[in-house]
Amino acid sequence: MTLLGQFALWAAFLLGLWCAVAGFSGRWRGRPDLTQSVTRAVYGICVALLVAAACLWKALLTHDFSVEYVWAYTSRNLPTYYVISAFWAGQKGSLLFWALVLSIFASAAQALSSRRHAALLPYVAAVTSSVVAFFVSVMLFAANPFERLAFTPLDGRGLNPQLQNVGMTIHPPMLYLGYISITIPFAFAIAALLSRRLDTGWIHAIRKWTIVSWMFLSVGITLGMWWAYVELGWGGYWAWDPVENASLLPWLTMTAFLHSVMIQEKRGMLKRWNLGLIVGTFMLSIFGTFITRSGVIASVHSFTQSNVGYFFLGFLILAGAFGFTLLQTRWHLLEPEAHLESMVSREAAFLFNNLLFVGIAFSVLWGTLFPILSELVRGTKITVGPPFFNRVNVPLGLMLLALTGVGPLIAWRRASASNLRRQFTLPLGTGAVVAAALLAAGMRDAYAVIAFALAGFVAGTVAQEFFRGVRARRRIHGEPLPRAFIRLVGRNRRRYGGYIVHVGILIYCVGFAGMAFKREREATLKPGESVELRSPYGHTYRFTHVGISQYQALNRIVSAATVQVERDGKPEGVMTSEKRQHFTVENGEKVPSFEPSTEVAIRSGLREDLYIVFAGPVNGTEEAVYRFTINPLVWWIWYGGLVLVFGGIITMWPGGGHPVPVTRQAPAAYGAALVGAGEPS
Amino acid sequence: MKAGTKFLIGAAVIVASVGFLITEGVKETGVYFLTPTELASKTAADPSFYDVGLKMGAKVVPGSIRRDSSSREIDFRVSDGQHTFPVIYRGLVPDTFTDANDIEVVVEGRLGRDGVFRATDVLAKCGSRYEAVPKTARA
Structure with missing residues (x-):
């Protein structure tokens, strides 16, 4: 199967190259056969990548541990659901996932676009196929998901328990879908520039695509926040980590774009700005991948660091140079049809909206890159954290x-x-x-x-x-x-x-x-002992430690600590937070795999969440260390x-x-x- | 005045305020990110570097972690191979913070004149066996 997968990747790569060369050359004009060939190449790539994906899924589901990727991210006792989602859990698989989804989107763009845009479509095919070919080339030359080990291990290493969460199986693909679908509006923008058809045609063609990709980004980011909140146990959902920022950046510029295209549709203004925004958004989506994969910026999201990041840096520079050069050569064709008439008008409100979005994006980018910039300029690394981002972005956001x-x-x-x-x-x-x-x-x-x-x-x-x-x-x-x-x-x-x-x-x-208005308190409690925490609404919560119990589940040993909750003296039931130790079985013995992980106890409500983290027992006794948090309005x-x-x-x-x-x-x-x-x- | 000019003034105000917020933000909240060796040479050259808020990225010296669960105080040593600093932290540490093998940490806090680093925040980064595992502990 791996051989077939490998072959399918090569087929996709070669078809992508053909499509790019034929599409960009413009030779298809007046030659229906060539035009058709370009379109068919797009579908062909999609089929090839579906075959490759099927091969990887088959290897995962049959526990073929001779495949390095299968060994690295799954194990025999991993629930099937997570075996399936392991497809995108690691770098190599997520590259294949990315290429596959992009080729599906590219085919949809060809098949679903109105015939009115026929003159744009071969260029669109050329752009999307180049991007797919780039991703496939990264797999072929640097991170091959079908790479084999020299021997076949008995069991795999398993999936990190923190990724064994429903949110975490949906969050990355949602974000990927957002990132990936940006390619389609970008492709139409480039097609409009290449064909010099710079009326609002391309904007009509991508109207739904921009909303689709904006929605996926929004959902992906929100799911990531939710996952961080329920799984990581630090009581928050957004830490302004570089990887989080990387997902926010294209969302910001995309939101600006969604608004500014309305000005172009209605008034024929902002043509250059819109093209610049979409090229910039596409670059930011690649930049996000570069940050995540290269490790140039210290992040607590430690993806495997590898030279794959530099492929993306190269591609980023290339795509940016191409997009902006093209824009510059067509500059004279993009004269605005109207001018701003008053500061008190919808146009002005939208212009300020765009400036603010781009301003926020710039400050987030600046803060994210600041460690690198300060080291380059001043020789010392200076970092900025959440206080910086909140200080800058809260007033702008308001x-x-x-x-x-x-x-x-x-x-x-x-x-x-x-x-x-x-x-x-x-x-x-x-x-x-x-x-x-x-x-x-x-x-x-x-x-x-x-x-x-x-x-x-x-x-x-x-x-x-x-x-x-x-x-x-x-x-x-x-x-x-x-x-x-x-x-x-x-x-x-x-x-x-x-x-x-x-x-x-x-x-x-x-x-x-x-x-x-968050309230927080840490405490070490013996059974029967309790602490109080006052909520911002003036209620007093009392948390009483009941005890710790231990039991074993499918692939983990669980220590569960139970807390009784009272509000203003009235009992409100119990909440249980867990510490889990995952294990693998080797030679009939349980070997701990991964570090212990925490299951937070959360009780959500319209007004506030009670959020309890069991940090562990004291020296094996029933005395427990806790963090109690009241998070208002998170729901x-x-x-x-x-x-x-x-x-x-x-x-x-x-x-x-x-x-x-x-x-x-x-x-x-x-x-x-x-x-x-x-x-x- | 033409609307375009007025808009340019408005735009300039926004751009200037973004620029102002960024520069002030960096000045007020930016902290040095140093390795133990850099910190040692900074304090040697300029004693005013003691008791300045900063971040230090280093590896935990294996076996150096001592926990006092009941007071939730933890002390350990961090090193980059050349210089080693003792660290004291009070609070909950992330799950990934273990004695096991060479875990990377980022500690935020101040180096006292007694040579002890008092951390207000400990972030642990996991080793090579994981992907996408963020972990934070806050004091």
């Missing part, structure tokens, strides 16, 4: 949150005083009420008060939009409330789906702000993620995206309201 409310409601071109009054009186009132209530309740953390007040403001803008839309439909069509609501959203999916995404984002922000982050996905799905739902003039869908009064804030959907 400005963005404010624009989340302003952007969708302010008029295009030039907002009049009456437009401003009509749109913002109620939301501003909501925000002010929230701020006053929190201050009256005794909240003194300035950033938190501002964050909650802005969340109230944004929620006010969205609620007002839904209310006005529904009211107009009911008045004009006489529809009952639920139908009016569903039709309103269904007929303007991009717009109202976008609002729901904004609601998701503001729910995230509420969750982030809640962390300002909101995960549910913000669900709302965001829901909104994203609405915007992408087929059929809603065709550009029908709004006035045809609804009579004048309603149409005017839409034009005031209109999306061309």
Whole structure:
């Protein structure tokens, strides 16, 4: 099987080269046979990589430990579910996963794109195939998943227990899907530049792709936060580690891009900026891989460090040079069709939104690279950590949150005083009420008060939009409330789906702000002893250590410590945190594999999470060391993620995206309201 | 004034504030990241380097870890092969922090004039057998 897999990789590589050469050369113009050959090469690569993937999965599932990759990441007692997900658990497998998914996306882009974009597609094929060929070449020349060991070990080394978590099996592929799908918009941008078809055609072609990749990135990042929170036991979900930052960077520029393309569609502005943004986003996605794989920046995410990183650095430089040179040669074709008319307009709000996103991305990049930069310039390594990122990004993030409310409601071109009054009186009132209530309740953390007040403001803008839309439909069509609501959203999916995404984002922000009120206490307790912790809402929690029990499960020995919880003197049940020691069986004896890992006890709620870490027993007695944490509002982050996905799905739902003039869908009064804030959907 | 000019002023304000936040942030929160040898030569050359917040990346000397579970205090030695510093830390250490073999740690804290490094944060990086294993302990 490994031989077949190896052969399939070579086939994919050669097909990729052919597709790139034929596609980029432009010789296919006026030659249907060549054009067809380019397209078919894309499908051919996909088939070859499916074969390669099937070979690797077969090796994993049949426990063929003569394959180095299978030996390194699985063992006989590993649950099947994790054997399957071990495909992307390690570097070599994840490269294959990446190439495979990209080739599937590339085929979908060829098959699903409208014939209107036929003149772009062979160039798109050339770009996507070059990227696939690059990934395959890394496998062939540096990190081959089909590499064999000289002998066949009896058992594998097993999967790290911290990766044996459902979140961890979904989080990396989601992030990969996000990173990978950025290639498609990038490919269309390059195709538009090469073919000099620089109207909004390429933007229409990638509209859904950009939302898809943005969604995957968002979900991947959120799942990573969730995994860090439930699995790592330090009580937080985001540490501003270089690898985390690497996933945030393309998300930031992609979000900027999602907004700025609307300006180009509507007003013909920002053409150069948009092309630059998408090339930059693609580079950041490769940069993320480079950081993760090369170990140039010290990170606690220690992927196997290898020269594979430098393949990516080379590719990054090449792709950037190519993209920006191309952009520069087409610069004169990208004159804006309109200019900014007023600072108080939707265009201006979106421009500032873009500046802030790029500013945040720049500061995150700067902070991440700072150890390297300071060593180059000053000879000493200086690092910046979470305090730096919070200091810089919290104020910028709050400005963005404010624009989340302003952007969708302010008029295009030039907002009049009456437009401003009509749109913002109620939301501003909501925000002010929230701020006053929190201050009256005794909240003194300035950033938190501002964050909650802005969340109230944004929620006010969205609620007002839904209310006005529904009211107009009911008045004009006489529809009952639920139908009016569903039709309103269904007929303007991009717009109202976008609002729901904004609601998701503001729910995230509420969750982030809640962390300002985290309470924590460590204690060593004998059975029967207890500690108290006061929650930010003024309740007193009492945690009583009950005892430690030991038992054995499939591939691990578990020590479980149980705590009884009381709130204000009333019992609230028990919580159990575990210490697990995984083992492998060698010659009938259990040999510990990996270091012990902790299972955190978490009780989630709308207001706060109780988060208990059992750090271990004292010298084998029943005395236990604990960390007790109260994390306010964390729950909101995960549910913000669900709302965001829901909104994203609405915007992408087929059929809603065709550009029908709004006035045809609804009579004048309603149409005017839409034009005031209109999306061309 | 034209809208374009006004926008440029607004943009300049944003760019300047981003730049200001970054430079201030680095100045206020940046800490040296040193190896034991670099730390030893810095303190030898300039005694004011004692009691300055910094990070030190090194390996734990095998067998040097002593835990006092009931007080949650832990002391160990770190080394880069040339210089060795004793470290004291109070708090929970990550699971990956073990005596086993050459684990890399990053300790954040201050070197006292008595030559003892008092850590406020210990991060352990695991050896070659793992991938993607972040671990943090906070004081």
